[in-house]
Amino acid sequence: MPVEEKRVRLTVCKEGKRALDSFLKSIDAYNKNCAVVLCLFSGEKMKVYCAQQSLAQLAMTLQDSGEIIYHVGMLAGSLNNRGVFLPSLELGWELIKANTISGRNVVVLEGDEAKEFIFGRTVELVSEMNWEEGKAVAVINEQGEFLGWGKIRGKRIIPVVDIGSYVRYKD
Amino acid sequence: MNYDRLFNIRISEEAIKLSRRFGLLPYMAERYIMMFGLDEVEEFLRAVHNGIPRSIRCNKLVVKSCGDLVSRLEKEGFKIRQSKIVPYGYYVDYEPVSLGSTVEHLLGYYFIQGIGSMASVVALSPQPGELVADLASAPGGKTTHIAQLMNNTGGILSIDVDARRLAKLVSNIERMHVRNVIVLMADILNVKVNEGSFDRVMLDAPCTGEGLIVYKKERFFTRTIDDLRKMSEYQLKLLLKAFKFLKPGGTMVYATCSIAPEENEFVITRALDEMDEMEVIETRLDGAKNVPGITEFNGVRFKDEVKNCLRLYPHTDSTEGFFICLLKRKE
Numbered sequence A: 001m002p003v004e005e006k007r008v009r010l011t012v013c014k015e016g017k018r019a020l021d022s023f024l025k026s027i028d029a030y031n032k033n034c035a036v037v038l039c040l041f042s043g044e045k046m047k048v049y050c051a052q053q054s055l056a057q058l059a060m061t062l063q064d065s066g067e068i069i070y071h072v073g074m075l076a077g078s079l080n081n082r083g084v085f086l087p088s089l090e091l092g093w094e095l096i097k098a099n100t101i102s103g104r105n106v107v108v109l110e111g112d113e114a115k116e117f118i119f120g121r122t123v124e125l126v127s128e129m130n131w132e133e134g135k136a137v138a139v140i141n142e143q144g145e146f147l148g149w150g151k152i153r154g155k156r157i158i159p160v161v162d163i164g165s166y167v168r169y170k171d
Numbered sequence B: 001m002n003y004d005r006l007f008n009i010r011i012s013e014e015a016i017k018l019s020r021r022f023g024l025l026p027y028m029a030e031r032y033i034m035m036f037g038l039d040e041v042e043e044f045l046r047a048v049h050n051g052i053p054r055s056i057r058c059n060k061l062v063v064k065s066c067g068d069l070v071s072r073l074e075k076e077g078f079k080i081r082q083s084k085i086v087p088y089g090y091y092v093d094y095e096p097v098s099l100g101s102t103v104e105h106l107l108g109y110y111f112i113q114g115i116g117s118m119a120s121v122v123a124l125s126p127q128p129g130e131l132v133a134d135l136a137s138a139p140g141g142k143t144t145h146i147a148q149l150m151n152n153t154g155g156i157l158s159i160d161v162d163a164r165r166l167a168k169l170v171s172n173i174e175r176m177h178v179r180n181v182i183v184l185m186a187d188i189l190n191v192k193v194n195e196g197s198f199d200r201v202m203l204d205a206p207c208t209g210e211g212l213i214v215y216k217k218e219r220f221f222t223r224t225i226d227d228l229r230k231m232s233e234y235q236l237k238l239l240l241k242a243f244k245f246l247k248p249g250g251t252m253v254y255a256t257c258s259i260a261p262e263e264n265e266f267v268i269t270r271a272l273d274e275m276d277e278m279e280v281i282e283t284r285l286d287g288a289k290n291v292p293g294i295t296e297f298n299g300v301r302f303k304d305e306v307k308n309c310l311r312l313y314p315h316t317d318s319t320e321g322f323f324i325c326l327l328k329r330k331e
């Protein structure tokens, strides 16, 4: 398949579903709202979407008639060319809202810590918890609102993606 | 019919005086005199000069009670006032920090949007489970609002041609937690979508932005009459194409953030000339002054039905200038 064509092709894909499922498993989570998993190649990455059946069908019909699909349903994450799955902010929001992620994989940040995190900065944890090195965690504030995904490094949380990115990268 | 005279503006003494007083191009002053008459034109220009505060749309997809959002923002020092036209729309009279930088904004609890822009979606009134097309959709103010009224059910086809604006559209769809949208990067004039398959269509057409002078005063002197002529031709093409997306019996909104009759009633009049299946239905909103469409401008008579369209102005409705017209495809 020519590269250009592969880049923009939307497919119902097992690879994306597998990556999403294994990510969810790694953080003791599950997602109820993923009727169909679709993948879209974009540059170096493959974007993984969840969609309702009828929406997925409409998207495929549109693509068959020659249209370029840019987004469908909910972005669940993306898979880079090394096979690493990067969860989306939407996925985190969904898991926290539905309470379908184990508390062991959720970090609560207070006041200024939360602010630092949504500025995309590393946060020093004051709590005494023993976190597993390199683990992906969903970060929330005291109100239980999802702020982003982080990674544990010692007693620090490195932001992977945070809600501040909605305005940081605006053109 | 020869419509050329519509774009041939004779500038009067009054218009020159007005243009000096309020700092706008004389041809624009003349057009405003034609639109409002000598008494009302000053009211309009004064309202434009005073400006209107920014406004936000509370995102009921995620916020359980808009009252709670308001209290939360008020605690942070914002001064907030509910709109009369859109119950979940609020003016922000004072911003201690920029509205775009709050956590609530990042969490998708609100969208920064003019009340006029929100009113166009209220007029469209999309229902849960429907199939809706939002054409010319980036950066997504209308798409995310349509999803809100459909409670994330059914489907929305959201199309724009501009790649940079599309990125913003997708970011807004994600931030606002919208799940029922397919985004296409396409020119709607060439798109190969099944015609006649949508319950509702929104065409928020590209325009000169004349209604946005309340926010951006430079629009008083950066647009020429030739811009209006070109835009009007383009808008007609888009409208004729957009209308074909509708099912028989379906409804669409043609909207612009412009108050220029050349971009609005004139475009509708010409579309009605070309499309027997098109009818204008009364566009009226609770809480609005409900200023009707203009039926004659600069000596050119438009179709009578255009009076059913709706105009919003800063001096009558405290909104940015907006034109909203509901159209129906006959069964």
Ligand SMILES: C[S@@+](CC[C@H](N)C(=O)[O-])C[C@H]1O[C@@H](n2cnc3c(N)ncnc32)[C@H](O)[C@@H]1O
Pocket: B117, B135, B136, B137, B138, B139, B140, B141, B142, B143, B159, B160, B161, B162, B165, B186, B187, B188, B189, B204, B205, B206, B207
């Ligand atoms: C007034 S703006 C739309 C604003 C948007 N509806 C909202 O509420 O955020 C007009 C849009 O029309 C798009 N546009 C212009 N010509 C187009 C075409 N032929 N096909 C698709 N989009 C077009 C522009 O890229 C622009 O984003």
